[in-house]
Amino acid sequence: MTFDIGDGVDSAVNYILDNFAPLLDLIASAIGAVANGIQSALLATPTSVGLAIFVLLSLWRVGFGFAAFTAVSLWLVDHMGLWSAMMETLSLVLASTLVAMLIGLPLGIAMARSNKVAAIVRPLLDLMQTMPAFVYLIPAAMFFGLGAVPGTIATVIFSMPPVVRLTNLGIRQVHAEFIEAGNAFGCTAMQLLFKVQLPNALPSIMAGINQTIMLALSMVVIASMIGAGGIGNTVLTGIQRLDVGTGFEGGIAVVILAVILDRITQSLGKERAAPWRGLFRRQAQQPVASTATA
Amino acid sequence: MVFATESYLAANDRPTKISIRNVFKVFGDRPDKALDLLKAGKSKAEIHAATGCTIGVNNATFDIRAGEIFVIMGLSGSGKSTMLRLINRLIEPTAGSIEVDGRNVATMPRSELIALRRRDISMVFQSFALLPNRTVIDNAAFGLEVAGVAETERKARACAALQAVGLDGYDDSRIDQLSGGMKQRVGLARALAGEPTVLLMDEAFSALDPLIRTEMQDELVRLQAEHSRTIVFVSHDLDEAMRIGDRICIMQNGEVVQVGTPDEIVLKPANDYVRSFFRNVDVSQVFRAGDVARKTQVTIIERQGVSAAAALERMEHYDRDVAIILGRDKTYHGMVSRNSLIETTRDGARDPYRQAFLPDIEPIPASESLSNVLGKVAASAFPLPVIDEANRYLGSISKSALLETLDRTA
Numbered sequence: 001m002t003f004d005i006g007d008g009v010d011s012a013v014n015y016i017l018d019n020f021a022p023l024l025d026l027i028a029s030a031i032g033a034v035a036n037g038i039q040s041a042l043l044a045t046p047t048s049v050g051l052a053i054f055v056l057l058s059l060w061r062v063g064f065g066f067a068a069f070t071a072v073s074l075w076l077v078d079h080m081g082l083w084s085a086m087m088e089t090l091s092l093v094l095a096s097t098l099v100a101m102l103i104g105l106p107l108g109i110a111m112a113r114s115n116k117v118a119a120i121v122r123p124l125l126d127l128m129q130t131m132p133a134f135v136y137l138i139p140a141a142m143f144f145g146l147g148a149v150p151g152t153i154a155t156v157i158f159s160m161p162p163v164v165r166l167t168n169l170g171i172r173q174v175h176a177e178f179i180e181a182g183n184a185f186g187c188t189a190m191q192l193l194f195k196v197q198l199p200n201a202l203p204s205i206m207a208g209i210n211q212t213i214m215l216a217l218s219m220v221v222i223a224s225m226i227g228a229g230g231i232g233n234t235v236l237t238g239i240q241r242l243d244v245g246t247g248f249e250g251g252i253a254v255v256i257l258a259v260i261l262d263r264i265t266q267s268l269g270k271e272r273a274a275p276w277r278g279l280f281r282r283q284a285q286q287p288v289a290s291t292a293t294a
Numbered sequence: 295m296v297f298a299t300e301s302y303l304a305a306n307d308r309p310t311k312i313s314i315r316n317v318f319k320v321f322g323d324r325p326d327k328a329l330d331l332l333k334a335g336k337s338k339a340e341i342h343a344a345t346g347c348t349i350g351v352n353n354a355t356f357d358i359r360a361g362e363i364f365v366i367m368g369l370s371g372s373g374k375s376t377m378l379r380l381i382n383r384l385i386e387p388t389a390g391s392i393e394v395d396g397r398n399v400a401t402m403p404r405s406e407l408i409a410l411r412r413r414d415i416s417m418v419f420q421s422f423a424l425l426p427n428r429t430v431i432d433n434a435a436f437g438l439e440v441a442g443v444a445e446t447e448r449k450a451r452a453c454a455a456l457q458a459v460g461l462d463g464y465d466d467s468r469i470d471q472l473s474g475g476m477k478q479r480v481g482l483a484r485a486l487a488g489e490p491t492v493l494l495m496d497e498a499f500s501a502l503d504p505l506i507r508t509e510m511q512d513e514l515v516r517l518q519a520e521h522s523r524t525i526v527f528v529s530h531d532l533d534e535a536m537r538i539g540d541r542i543c544i545m546q547n548g549e550v551v552q553v554g555t556p557d558e559i560v561l562k563p564a565n566d567y568v569r570s571f572f573r574n575v576d577v578s579q580v581f582r583a584g585d586v587a588r589k590t591q592v593t594i595i596e597r598q599g600v601s602a603a604a605a606l607e608r609m610e611h612y613d614r615d616v617a618i619i620l621g622r623d624k625t626y627h628g629m630v631s632r633n634s635l636i637e638t639t640r641d642g643a644r645d646p647y648r649q650a651f652l653p654d655i656e657p658i659p660a661s662e663s664l665s666n667v668l669g670k671v672a673a674s675a676f677p678l679p680v681i682d683e684a685n686r687y688l689g690s691i692s693k694s695a696l697l698e699t700l701d702r703t704a
Contacts, residue, residue, distance in 0.1 A: 180423060
């Protein structure tokens with residue numbers, strides 16, 4: 001006995017196409033506005049300014065050594081002629097991370113608050129992470145046409161699970177005594193969430209966002225197959241023409257962007273004083289002697 | 295240091311602040327079934343086998359009076375922390391009523407409960423439970439912030455609370471920069487900032503090293519002297535309970551075994567479990583002279599015109615060798631023995647009492663620890679009188695009474 005699930009999916013896709021066109025257009029224009037807005041802002045920024053921003057961010061959040069790496073590697077990308085492609089890719093990554101956070105953070109919070117929600121969402125997340133991307137790339141293109149919008153949506157599907165999972169995990173791992181303290185002092189459920197749970201889950205949530213960005217970057221080549229553009233195009237061109245050199249250049253640019261984004265976003269989760277902060281550190285912040293009591 | 299006997303008498307007059315009646319807490323999925331079995335007289339083990347539920351608190355009934363330090367004591371697993379959390383309903387009771395100021399916490403709606411926690415009841419935790427993402431002052435102001443107090447006011451009040459616990463100047467420090475003792479001062483300031491009438495303290499000083507712990511206990515007693523709050527203090531440490539408690543409640547396997555003053559608990563333990571607490575305790579350190587002093591000696595009020603013969607008569611009647619001579623205001627004047635009194639009356643002294651005072655008898659201050667008293671009592675041929683700060687006579691310590699105290703508790 002065989003089931004023909006495929007036929008069912010086909011007719012479902014057709015049904016959505018026939019009956020939900022206005023909704024699809026609305027989603028497309030909303031995501032399109034975000035993606036295109038970020039993209040035009042990034043492309044309008046002069047290369048030298050963009051490079052300076054990256055170097056300063058690296059210096060502030062990570063340190064001198066990494067700032068030097070950022071300067072050299074971005075100079076290399078520019079001289080490979082891939083700067084604007086990289087900005088397109090960055091805008092795709094930022095747009096999809098933004099959408100993933102907008103959906104993923106509330107979803108993660110809902111999972112943490114209810115075991116039922118968690119039980120329903122968890123297999124969905126597994127599905128999103130393991131389903132081969134090409135499978136939903138085609139319906140995404142059918143629904144939203146070619147370009148940055150389906151690219152962003154496909155990227156969101158693939159990259160959202162970590163931020164949901166780690167938000168859930170982070171909130172659940174907040175020490176029980178903090179929750180007790182919050183309740184004992186009369187927190188409402190919302191106060192408990194915003195004053196106790198989220199601040200203490202922040203490192204975990206930031207790790208989730210970092211992973212989401214990394215996964216989004218790993219989708220760039222696949223998303224470029226439906227016209228999302230960016231460095232993915234360069235790699236794709238290299239593959240199609242069997243031009244190993246071009247492909248390699250694109251690959252290097254992806255890796256450079258990945259390393260820079262990874263280090264900078266990782267640093268956001270933890271407290272780290274930039275090199276020059278020590279000069280202005282106040283006396284009161286010095287660790288106090290453990291025996292000092294009044 | 296207040297004397298246990300005195301504070302107890304005063305405490306008896308205090309109104310009830312928290313009234314706990316037939317409170318049960320069953321942990322598990324089938325609390326109703328477990329409760330029925332419990333009321334049918336089944337043991338904890340049988341109930342666990344039948345329902346998978348464990349009994350946290352079993353039919354607790356007692357009153358906590360306004361302004362007293364009430365210590366709940368027990369071994370781990372005795373239900374003392376659960377009992378504490380039932381008072382502010384961090385743990386939902388399965389049955390029974392918990393009234394704070396006459397209002398039942400167990401049944402009040404959520405909004406009222408939140409208001410009660412913000413206004414009346416605050417808590418100090420064993421592991422401090424300070425929020426690591428906040429500075430010292432923001433931690434101290436947490437309760438006020440949650441209650442919606444404006445920023446300038448809550449900072450001022452948190453600042454005052456930090457000062458009250460002796461921690462000014464650390465306002466902007468981060469929590470991980472503080473030592474354990476300082477952290478718990480912040481915890482105490484956070485609890486005091488909202489000026490609650492009830493303070494719940496869950497093994498608040500257990501995580502501190504012994505010296506700091508004693509210091510914090512003194513601090514608590516000092517704060518209590520300034521602002522009389524109702525403090526419910528959970529502890530597994532008898533020394534701590536004796537030091538700070540006006541009354542002590544002893545729990546065993548979720549049941550309240552005994553409620554009483556430290557004296558009552560030590561002198562009339564309800565069962566072997568209660569007695570077992572004292573095995574490791576050096577009673578001579580725990581007790582002070584005032585706790586052991588007994589009014590078993592003949593006392594004589596010194597008045598003009600009352601002859602020594604009457605005093606001699608009474609001493610003979612009660613078969614006592616000595617008598618304590620007091621002023622009308624119960625101040626201690628001196629101690630006479632039968633022999634010294636007979637000698638002075640025979641000599642026809644004008645003031646028979648004064649001249650008959652035994653020269654070697656030094657009254658003992660009530661706050662003197664028993665370990666310091668042992669030697670004096672042993673060396674003296676007579677019982678030694680005990681006086682308070684105002685020189686009033688509280689009683690005397692005889693060798694036999696001292697031995698009895700030490701033996702009963704050893």
